[in-house]
Amino acid sequence: MDARSHQTNKGKVYLVGAGPGDPELLTVKALKTLRKADVVFYDDLVSPRILGVCRKKIQLVYVGKRLGIHSCLQDEINSKLIQAANEFKTVVRLKGGDPSIFGRVGEEFAALLSEGIQCEIVAGITTASGVASSLGFPLTHRDYAREILFLSGHKKDGANSEGFKNLNCVGKTIVVYMGLNSIGLIVSELLDAGNAKDTPIAVIQNATLDTERVFTGNLNSIQSIIEENEVKSPAILVIGEIVRFYREMENLKNDYSSILTPL
Ligand code: SAH
Secondary structure, X not given: OOXXXXXXXXXXXXXXXXEOOOHHHOOHHHHHHHHHOOEEEXXXXXXXXXXXXXXXXXEEEEOOHHHOOOOOHHHHHHHHHHHHHHHOOEEEEEEOEOOOOOOOHHHHHHHHHOOOOEEEEEOOOOHHHHHHHHHOOOOOEOOOEOEEEEEEOEOOOOXXXXXXXXXXXXXEEEEEEOOXXXXXXXXXXXXXXXXXXXXXXEEEEOOOOOOOEEEEEEOOOHHHHHHHOOOOOOEEEEEOOHHHHHHHHHHHHHHHHHHHOOO
């Protein structure tokens, strides 16, 4: 049996980005794919409202961290997807944000293709873009940040990312995913790299959802701000002068709202 005839007996798996939370930030393609799904495997970051777009009576299978973190979890997910592709026509693996950004889509894509299963990635809006639009600031700006860097707070083995060592924040917007637990290390590495203590940082929890919270500070203050306000996951960090721009825009909005508020 050649690879192509092998494939025709099986369903197709779509690795779909759910966006950062707000269901309106689903792409049209993601929405269409969810509506035709026979089974959906979803993880922690997918808002329940997004699952509501699926047809009634299909199987919704939770495969997130609450099931317990152990080394073979990714292998188990891969086998579940392979098994489902043998049973159903349209299988969706739904992931927060964009599946191609810190979403382990590579492992799943490779596992499926190596079993001869058809597979497609459906882009989602990554949290960084969701945050920028929800708070109303750009990620790049010719006067504040000409470059963007997406970093993860931790690596596969749990060690901190190498990306913060010797990193000069000037002229960049640095977005840190999964950075909450290693904030102390991130701050100390950025200070060791020679960045000023007053380098601005924002932390945004539950971005794009009704429960969104944003706090701004700098390298010196952000850790205590996070502790005092009990900021919890999911949260993203935005580092760089663009945070100053965000504050300036907030001040402008406040100035205008006081002018426009009737006496
Ligand atoms: N693929 C996702 C990222 C997955 S890594 C994307 O493109 O956005 C998981 C991390 O994403 C979380 O630890 C957190 O840092 C960030 N994240 C996801 N959703 C978020 C949200 N609604 N608000 C804040 N951070 C979020």
